[in-house]
Amino acid sequence: MDNSKIVIETHELTRRFGDFIAVNAISFDVKAGEIFGFLGANGAGKTTAMRILCGLLLPSSGKATVAGYDVYTQSEQIKRQIGYMSQKFSLYDNLTVRENINFFGGIYGIPKRELQQKTAELLERLQFEAEADKLVRSLPLGWKQKISFSTAILHSPQIVFLDEPTGGVDPITRRQFWDMIYEAAANGITIFVTTHYMDEAEYCDRVSIMVDGAIAALDTPQKLKQQFGVEDMDGVFLQLARGAKRSGD
Amino acid sequence: MKAVIVDNLVKTYDKGKVLALDKVSFEVEKGELFGLIGADGAGKTTLFRILTTLLIPDSGVARVLGLDVVKDLWDIRKKVGYMPGKFSLYQDLSITENINFFATVFNTTFEANYHLIEDIYVQLAPFKDRIAGKLSGGMKQKLALCCALIHEPKILFLDEPTTGVDPVSRKEFWDMLDRLKERGITIVVSTPYMDEASRCDRIALIQKSKILGIDTLQGILSQYKKRLFAVRSNEMFRLLNDLRQYEKTTSCFAFGEYLHLSLQQADADVPATKAYLEAKNHQNLIFKPIQPNIEDAFIELMEIHDLQNG
Incomplete structure (x- = not known):
């Protein structure tokens, strides 16, 4: 891991919706190649913060740069440097696996010849060649998530944002998915991930926990457990989130 | 009389195809x-729809409270x-309007059965005039539970009530179920979160349309055959590989925090395994025997099942 290079930097980043402060002066850095866990209760402000960092929403105040670009003025450049995957939206059900890869590769601006080659490599690596021309709709959720993640990093982004990527999958698939995350991180892609599975928080290099719009804790899982005097990340989360004033999505 | 009997059900x-x-x-x-525990696509929702008479099975029998799901719907x-x-x-009705609506459908009233939902409703009361579409995830979940309870059902079918909900809200939801159970209501609940197995009297593990095992959590865990070790070092991904x-x-x-490892010859392989890892220069190695948890058991059952089915 290149410890010197910072790929996400925020300083007192704030977003208001009317009187409501969704994100309240959060400051943190994410280093290149790091697996950064972004946790919080429903309604804590995670989604809003993530949308800002993806260049989809303007902050109300504060600073943030992603891959060196300013979220206020360079959102288009940011979008080219990042990948995004969520459980809720990942692939088009009524396109085949190959069509989905082509579609997203095209959107990410990968030249046609390179895309063909990358598609072939991807299908081989996932051992999905036999399913390449099947509709995504007909595939098990675990497969969709693997294709979706691979598609999100096909253009070799600096950072990939994963929004609850493992919700609802079986325990083996969930672990295979984390193998892919580790591999991507080992290849230098920074991982920014949200999850409701506290065991997955342990797989992160560092974890931040948002409560009521602010970052209530940020450290390695080991240090957080020491700090709160608990055995696992579930214990850390419960202590912090029980004090939360607001709830919601 | 059993609350639910499902026999050789096929759908x-x-x-x-x-x-x-x-x-x-x-x-x-x-x-x-x-508890019915399994991943998305395992068949949980299909089962719930059959048990609530919304789908007809291809074959097999299902009885709820002694009644046949096809004939006595x-x-x-x-x-x-x-x-x-x-x-x-x-979504466009308020909290109270939704509850009133469901009460009326079943020929009762909010007031007549208020005692059934009081525990949960008091948490919603400050927002009672807010439309359902504007509620947070946790509040929607509570409202849905009120609406499912207002006609005094003998049995509750809850299909993934905690999916996508954070760990704190999940624990609160299970606490509500405990209180309902104390009143004698039978509850059948599905979840993809394996850790929730510990909140159920008994669980059925379901994967790829089949039941892998049915027992108490302890019973499921005691069937686990392999000797299991927890291992960690400073570099977890390298250790895993x-x-x-x-x-x-x-x-x-x-x-x-740990890897869960099983070895061909269990304890006999431990010294050689430790030596192997030390030779690979793993620092701060921790290696200890542990008891399996529900996910270990589920993974083992998945593997056994996959072997049996080629």
Whole structure:
């Protein structure tokens, strides 16, 4: 891991919706190649913060740069440097696996010849060649998530944002998915991930926990457990989130 | 009389091409809190729809409170409460309007059965005039539970009530279920979160349309055959890869802070395994025997099942 290079930097980043402060002066850095866990209760402000960092929403105040670009003025450049995957939206059900890869590769601006080659490599690596021309709709959720993640990093982004990527999958698939995350991180892609599975928080290099719009804790899982005097990340989360004033999505 | 009897239930979709339930059988006792645990696509929702008379099975028998789900559907509908996985309330009605609506459908009133939902409703009361579409996830979930309870059902079917909900809200939801159970209501609940197994009296593990095992959590765990070790070092991903490539390893998976490892000859392989890892220069190695948890058991059952089915 290149410890010197910072790929996400925020300083007192704030977003208001009317009187409501969704994100309240959060400051943190994410280093290149790091697996950064972004946790919080429903309604804590995670989604809003993530949308800002993806260049989809303007902050109300504060600073943030992603891959060196300013979220206020360079959102288009940011979008080219990042990948995004969520459980809720990942692939088009009524396109085949190959069509989905082509579609997203095209959107990410990968030249046609390179895309063909990358598609072939991807299908081989996932051992999905036999399913390449099947509709995504007909595939098990675990497969969709693997294709979706691979598609999100096909253009070799600096950072990939994963929004609850493992919700609802079986325990083996969930672990295979984390193998892919580790591999991507080992290849230098920074991982920014949200999850409701506290065991997955342990797989992160560092974890931040948002409560009521602010970052209530940020450290390695080991240090957080020491700090709160608990055995696992579930214990850390419960202590912090029980004090939360607001709830919601 | 059992609360639920399911015997050899089969359901296919798409003219038999998609098998959703493959000879599923189980029973639920009266007053039991029964968990159906499995990933998305395992067949949980299909099973719930059959038990609530919304789908007809291809073959097999299902009885709820002694009534047949095909022949006696109207009687069953009066007696069951159903909370579907997707939020299914009227988004443009308020909290009280939704509860009133569901009460009226069942020929009762909010006031007559208020005592059934009081515990949960008091948490919603400050927002009672807010439309359902504007509620937070946790509040929608509570409202849906109120609507499923307002006609005094004998049995509740809850399809993934905690999916996508944070750990704190999940614990609160299970606390509510405990209080309902104390009142004698039978509850059948599905979840993809394996850790919630500990909140159920008994669980059925379901994967790829089949039941892998039915028992208490302790019973499921006691069937686990392999000797299991927890291992960690300073570099977890390298450790995982090294152990997966190791000739004596039978399985190795990440489990939070530790890897869970099983070895071909169990304890006899431990010294050689430690030496192997030290030779690979793993620092701060921790290696200790542990008891399996529900995910270990589920993974083992999945593997056994996959072997049996080629």
